[in-house]
Amino acid sequence: MTQDLVTAAILVIGDEILSGRTKDKNIGYIAEYLTGIGIDLREVRVVPDVEAEIVAAVNALRSRYAYVFTTGGIGPTHDDITADSVAKAFGIPIDVDPRAVALMRERYKAEDLNEARLRMARIPEGADLVENPISKAPGFRIGNVVVMAGVPAIMQAMLDNVARTLVTGAPMIVETLDARGTPEGLYAAGLGDIARHHEGVSIGSYPAFTTGGFANQIVVRGKDRAAVDAAVAAVRELIDRLVAERAPA
Amino acid sequence: MTQDLVTAAILVIGDEILSGRTKDKNIGYIAEYLTGIGIDLREVRVVPDVEAEIVAAVNALRSRYAYVFTTGGIGPTHDDITADSVAKAFGIPIDVDPRAVALMRERYKAEDLNEARLRMARIPEGADLVENPISKAPGFRIGNVVVMAGVPAIMQAMLDNVARTLVTGAPMIVETLDARGTPEGLYAAGLGDIARHHEGVSIGSYPAFTTGGFANQIVVRGKDRAAVDAAVAAVRELIDRLVAERAPA
Numbered sequence: 001m002t003q004d005l006v007t008a009a010i011l012v013i014g015d016e017i018l019s020g021r022t023k024d025k026n027i028g029y030i031a032e033y034l035t036g037i038g039i040d041l042r043e044v045r046v047v048p049d050v051e052a053e054i055v056a057a058v059n060a061l062r063s064r065y066a067y068v069f070t071t072g073g074i075g076p077t078h079d080d081i082t083a084d085s086v087a088k089a090f091g092i093p094i095d096v097d098p099r100a101v102a103l104m105r106e107r108y109k110a111e112d113l114n115e116a117r118l119r120m121a122r123i124p125e126g127a128d129l130v131e132n133p134i135s136k137a138p139g140f141r142i143g144n145v146v147v148m149a150g151v152p153a154i155m156q157a158m159l160d161n162v163a164r165t166l167v168t169g170a171p172m173i174v175e176t177l178d179a180r181g182t183p184e185g186l187y188a189a190g191l192g193d194i195a196r197h198h199e200g201v202s203i204g205s206y207p208a209f210t211t212g213g214f215a216n217q218i219v220v221r222g223k224d225r226a227a228v229d230a231a232v233a234a235v236r237e238l239i240d241r242l243v244a245e246r247a248p249a
Numbered sequence: 250m251t252q253d254l255v256t257a258a259i260l261v262i263g264d265e266i267l268s269g270r271t272k273d274k275n276i277g278y279i280a281e282y283l284t285g286i287g288i289d290l291r292e293v294r295v296v297p298d299v300e301a302e303i304v305a306a307v308n309a310l311r312s313r314y315a316y317v318f319t320t321g322g323i324g325p326t327h328d329d330i331t332a333d334s335v336a337k338a339f340g341i342p343i344d345v346d347p348r349a350v351a352l353m354r355e356r357y358k359a360e361d362l363n364e365a366r367l368r369m370a371r372i373p374e375g376a377d378l379v380e381n382p383i384s385k386a387p388g389f390r391i392g393n394v395v396v397m398a399g400v401p402a403i404m405q406a407m408l409d410n411v412a413r414t415l416v417t418g419a420p421m422i423v424e425t426l427d428a429r430g431t432p433e434g435l436y437a438a439g440l441g442d443i444a445r446h447h448e449g450v451s452i453g454s455y456p457a458f459t460t461g462g463f464a465n466q467i468v469v470r471g472k473d474r475a476a477v478d479a480a481v482a483a484v485r486e487l488i489d490r491l492v493a494e495r496a497p498a
Binding site: 019021022027030031033035048053076077112114120151174184186187188196203219221 | 295421
């Protein structure tokens with residue numbers, strides 16, 4: 001099913017990201033993935049392994065966006081409190097789920113499913129499981145909140161599995177133009193005029209600093225092909241004119 | 250000056266991060282930097298180039314943490330609205346600042362300081378400038394909010410410059426132990442017991458998925474050396490015992 005506009009937020013859960021010990025690789029991946037299936041990522045939050053923080057963030061985000069994707073905190077150790085915190089945010093019970101246990105039995109013998117590992121089978125009542133082909137312990141979806149692992153390879157597999165069940169939006173059309181050496185400060189006024197006169201598109205200017213100085217790109221984004229094309233043509237004309245003006249006579 | 254506990258948040262501003270076009274490199278860098286100078290990063294948010302979103306996030310974070318570090322949105326183009334949004338969050342005027350213009354004159358001739366470039370000299374009233382040795386347009390600090398560029402090389406230089414002016418905390422002591430092949434599910438119960446019995450430290454377990462299966466590390470963090478050492482000794486004893494139990498007789 002598709003809708004015109006489907007919004008989302010990401011909630012990254014983990015002390016290790018906030019301490020800098022682990023460099024997050026999930027935000028950029030999920031952002032690009034959602035853009036690809038026409039879902040607009042609107043906000044990201046990173047919070048520590050603290051129940052009250054997770055509960056507050058889940059509730060703030062799920063009331064505001066069509067979907068919330070969480071990563072991290074669903075392993076077997078004492079600092080893995082995401083599932084219980086999400087259940088608390090929804091005000092629903094949570095317990096070891098026989099469906100999750102059955103999935104984990106594909107990897108663990110019955111005698112190896114100790115209390116800690118069974119923590120990974122704790123699923124809020126009424127949630128759908130999100131399968132994990134790599135290490136079996138599943139993620140889940142409750143309401144509009146999708147709970148995934150923090151380990152990138154597992155998160156990516158879970159995202160593939162859950163994506164089929166999501167309402168997606170009209171795909172975003174993205175066109176990137178190279179500013180061909182023109183400094184931002186020279187095209188900023190003209191670009192602002194173009195942005196004001198083209199509704200339904202967003203125009204961004206992104207400098208990157210390279211050894212040769214600034215390399216700027218202008219990105220036009222929108223969901224209507226004609227609107228994007230018109231804005232792209234206007235930007236191209238602007239850059240052509242500025243490049244010609246700067247060329248030696 | 251140092252205090253026992255100094256908290257911080259990061260606010261990343263930019264549509265390009267949320268669309269996945271640009272992969273953020275600043276969160277991990279700032280997180281590690283702040284940990285190194287004894288400042289506890291407690292929350293990160295990423296918001297789009299939308300004034301109301303930036304204002305709301307700045308106000309939520311600055312009232313809650315000792316410092317807020319923003320990245321992005323201080324260039325010359327129409328989508329660079331961070332400075333004006335921060336001024337609005339504080340309810341103070343903003344205008345072209347002669348000190349910022351003087352810094353920019355080191356790079357730009359007077360006739361090249363057009364209206365767009367002068368946008369980069371817009372600084373909220375009463376703010377201190379944060380110098381930018383690379384492209385000259387400065388960041389600033391107003392109250393407990395530090396506004397920096399999004400381009401990583403420039404952000405890093407600004408962070409170095411502002412760091413000297415910050416109140417820092419007691420440095421975090423971090424000890425990392427390798428689980429030596431022991432699965433999380435086998436040490437989780439023991440690790441939870443250790444965490445419960447050692448106050449003033451936080452103990453995290455971090456699985457990484459490698460081609461050889463899971464490689465787990467246990468991290469003990471705290472500000473008191475004796476407390477950290479005691480927890481580390483307990484964790485080491487736990488892992489030693491579990492490794493011995495699994496070894497063939």
